Amino acid sequence: xxxxxxxxTNKKKNPLSDGQGTLAAILISPTMAVILFVVGIxxxxxxxxxxxxxxxxxxxxxxxxxxxxxxxGLQNFSDIFNNPTxxxxxxxxxxxxxxxxxxxxxxxxxxxxxETVLGVAMALIMAKxxxxxxxxxxxxxxxxxxxTVVSAKMWGLIFDADGVMNEVIGHQVLWLAxxxxxxxxxxxxxxxxxxxxxxxxxxxGLQTIPAEVYEAAKVDGASAWQQFxxxxxxxxxxxxxxxxxxxxxxxxxMFDLPAAMIGFGKYYVETVSTLAYVENNNLRYGAAxxxxxxxxxxxxxxxxxxxxxxxxxxxxxxxVKAIAAQRKRQRAAAKAAGRKPELAKTTVTSGSASx
Amino acid sequence: xxxxxxTRRVIAAALSVGAxxxxxxxxxxxxxxxxxxxxxxxxxxxxxxxxEFGPIVYAQGKDTSGNLKDKVDEWNKANPNEQVTxxxxxxxxxxxxxxxxxxxxxxxxxxxxxxxxxxxTAEFAxxxxxxxxxxxxxxxxxxLKPAVDSATYFNKLYAMPSTSDGALLYYRKDLLxxxxxxxxxxxxxxxxxxxxxxxxxxxxxxxxxxxxxYEGLTCNFAEAVNSAxxxxxxxxxxxTVNSADANAGLTWMVNGFKTGMIxxxxxxxxxxESRTAFQNSKILFLRNWPYVWNLANAKDSKIAGKxxxxxxxxxxxxxxxxxGGHSYGISPFAKNKGTAMKWINWMLTEENQKKxxxxxxxxxxxxxxxxxxxxxxxxxxxxxxxxxxxxxxxxPKAVKYGDVTLAIQDAAYGAIQNQSAPQAALDGLQxxxxxxxx
Numbered sequence: 001x002x003x004x005x006x007x008x009t010n011k012k013k014n015p016l017s018d019g020q021g022t023l024a025a026i027l028i029s030p031t032m033a034v035i036l037f038v039v040g041i042x043x044x045x046x047x048x049x050x051x052x053x054x055x056x057x058x059x060x061x062x063x064x065x066x067x068x069x070x071x072x073g074l075q076n077f078s079d080i081f082n083n084p085t086x087x088x089x090x091x092x093x094x095x096x097x098x099x100x101x102x103x104x105x106x107x108x109x110x111x112x113x114x115e116t117v118l119g120v121a122m123a124l125i126m127a128k129x130x131x132x133x134x135x136x137x138x139x140x141x142x143x144x145x146x147x148t149v150v151s152a153k154m155w156g157l158i159f160d161a162d163g164v165m166n167e168v169i170g171h172q173v174l175w176l177a178x179x180x181x182x183x184x185x186x187x188x189x190x191x192x193x194x195x196x197x198x199x200x201x202x203x204x205g206l207q208t209i210p211a212e213v214y215e216a217a218k219v220d221g222a223s224a225w226q227q228f229x230x231x232x233x234x235x236x237x238x239x240x241x242x243x244x245x246x247x248x249x250x251x252x253x254m255f256d257l258p259a260a261m262i263g264f265g266k267y268y269v270e271t272v273s274t275l276a277y278v279e280n281n282n283l284r285y286g287a288a289x290x291x292x293x294x295x296x297x298x299x300x301x302x303x304x305x306x307x308x309x310x311x312x313x314x315x316x317x318x319x320v321k322a323i324a325a326q327r328k329r330q331r332a333a334a335k336a337a338g339r340k341p342e343l344a345k346t347t348v349t350s351g352s353a354s355x
Numbered sequence: 356x357x358x359x360x361x362t363r364r365v366i367a368a369a370l371s372v373g374a375x376x377x378x379x380x381x382x383x384x385x386x387x388x389x390x391x392x393x394x395x396x397x398x399x400x401x402x403x404x405x406x407e408f409g410p411i412v413y414a415q416g417k418d419t420s421g422n423l424k425d426k427v428d429e430w431n432k433a434n435p436n437e438q439v440t441x442x443x444x445x446x447x448x449x450x451x452x453x454x455x456x457x458x459x460x461x462x463x464x465x466x467x468x469x470x471x472x473x474x475x476t477a478e479f480a481x482x483x484x485x486x487x488x489x490x491x492x493x494x495x496x497x498x499l500k501p502a503v504d505s506a507t508y509f510n511k512l513y514a515m516p517s518t519s520d521g522a523l524l525y526y527r528k529d530l531l532x533x534x535x536x537x538x539x540x541x542x543x544x545x546x547x548x549x550x551x552x553x554x555x556x557x558x559x560x561x562x563x564x565x566x567x568x569y570e571g572l573t574c575n576f577a578e579a580v581n582s583a584x585x586x587x588x589x590x591x592x593x594x595t596v597n598s599a600d601a602n603a604g605l606t607w608m609v610n611g612f613k614t615g616m617i618x619x620x621x622x623x624x625x626x627x628e629s630r631t632a633f634q635n636s637k638i639l640f641l642r643n644w645p646y647v648w649n650l651a652n653a654k655d656s657k658i659a660g661k662x663x664x665x666x667x668x669x670x671x672x673x674x675x676x677x678x679g680g681h682s683y684g685i686s687p688f689a690k691n692k693g694t695a696m697k698w699i700n701w702m703l704t705e706e707n708q709k710k711x712x713x714x715x716x717x718x719x720x721x722x723x724x725x726x727x728x729x730x731x732x733x734x735x736x737x738x739x740x741x742x743x744x745x746x747x748x749x750x751p752k753a754v755k756y757g758d759v760t761l762a763i764q765d766a767a768y769g770a771i772q773n774q775s776a777p778q779a780a781l782d783g784l785q786x787x788x789x790x791x792x793x
Contacts, residue, residue, distance in 0.1 A: 056754075056755065057793070058481055058754055058793060060793075062509065063480070063481055063508055063509035063754075064481055064482075064483060065481045065482050065483075065754065067482075067483065087765070088765075088769065088774065160623070160628070161620035161623050161624075161628070162620075162631075172620065174619070174620055174622060174623050175623075176567070176623040177567070177568075177622045177623050177772075178568050178768065179772075263567070263568070263569055265568060265569075265761050265764060266568055278757075281449060281452075281453065281757060282755065282757040282758060283456070
């Protein structure tokens, strides 16, 4: 796929380019313009908003509030430490944003963990050929197809004081009251709804594993567990990591489940997204923007960790990866030999990467 | 697929976080307001031109009765040059408020007349999103005093009360009659009635209300405090919520949960959950709004015809209800305020209020209608409701109402869950309110 081309005389700035950069730029520019308008500009406006604060002091003689906003620098961010709003939640008496942050993290870890385990199990079942396979696949995917707000209302009924859940477990748990149990109500509903998503992506990964590998393993006398850990998991990992990454990013901005099922202002289930909504609703646009930005940075950071540590390959370009590896080797070799490295470049001039 | 690695990274990152950005973007929706313009609000109220006539827009939440359109048509037929367009907003109060605030922030007069919830008046007025209404053009004679009070901010009328709402005590008349009891006027009488009736009823608790952590809890808490002689905010608007009387009110609620007078699952009850419990004979007494009457008397209800209403009980006498309802406010940025005035006053004529009660079952704001014999025949709860509203108190008139109501809910919810003692909860609430209501 990648040829070692030592005697290159290409003077282009980017040795990976195949000379169609201008055309590519023209072709993607409409998309980029749309992204600029719907993503770029709103982000910049949010950044600006986060360093302002709306006037909110009432004039004692007229009862009026002055119009407009005032520049407050990073105060919307530093208030977490300087001017905390202490609330009671699952994590003791801490600042409301920290509490929401802890809830978000807790939900993300627990939900994604459970969803991954269940999702992989679902994928293994769905991949098996058996009678009624179509029915099982459809049944597993139904929760994923239901809009979150609908499933939130549905689970709200299930978790009602006189609901199905309490009938099933045989004693009364007040799931919808603001308490540790409401966190589990959220987790159960979220896992129910989104485990199929991981299952679906994992199933796609499973179907790319050739049957020969398993046959060979069987011949070698590998047990089912060994086959699962040595063959299935490593080979399904690229698909699974992407699925887990998507779920993680999605869970971190969880809004609709707590909002529609439990309600706002419940500190046990308040996530950063719902807190930002509440602040926005109370006309504190600056604080709301600041919280959204904090969440945004948190999510970027986690996405970065995923890409770095787990090698999540979202786009999946084999050639670029191979070239990078090749150049690394060449650099090392050149360094050892004490000469300027001749770097590898693509051999593909048009179309998609060869395979 | 030959783009350089870095570009690919950027795109990948952009894609994976793209969805999140919507969250960040939402909050910037109002970024257009001028930065640090300072100065007092222009409060366009003073220079309102009441002689400007022409088409207007009326915005309110979902028209659940479905009868508003007929009303608008009726007006439009009679006033072809002053057409009213009905803009139907969401049925969620939060979303209605957000839509109105957006227009206010943008100084848009898109909604000429808005149906404003009683608890928004202070916030909207203080921000200059409502026109001050002169008394000579908007007569409130004969209106329920608490309703007018709730539309008043800093002694100026900013909205015209249009519908009202008050709490009622629903009770199982069949069971009370069997025990030879009258509906209770005080908390002690209610407890005594329960002590007498409940032993013969399996699975029935004494009393229920709305104790889930939401606006309903604020209403129930304020009622308990007011009915015990206390007040959340005093006459001068300063917080007085840590008084001995207020403590007596909250303590009654807390003890209700402790002794089982109020079932413990009531901390998850909103209006509908509590109504269901009442209809399923799980509680003997229910505090709720007038809407319950029709539903609990419906064919599928097990208690149809077996219940009646009374004013809510208090500590030493009749209780003090929390006031609900809506008012008509006029945007200071809108044109044709003259037509807006005419339309509002037309909607509120005695005849129209009567019709509105009959078609939409919403409580009128004219006091005399509550004594109307014909209406009382149709709505047997009407006289009781009138009594309830006459004594009702508005919730705290606070510009930062969202924060105030959450602070109240925090205190009340913590106390009824035994996380804090009533007095400690009220002391904490007092401190918070002092910072919020300045």
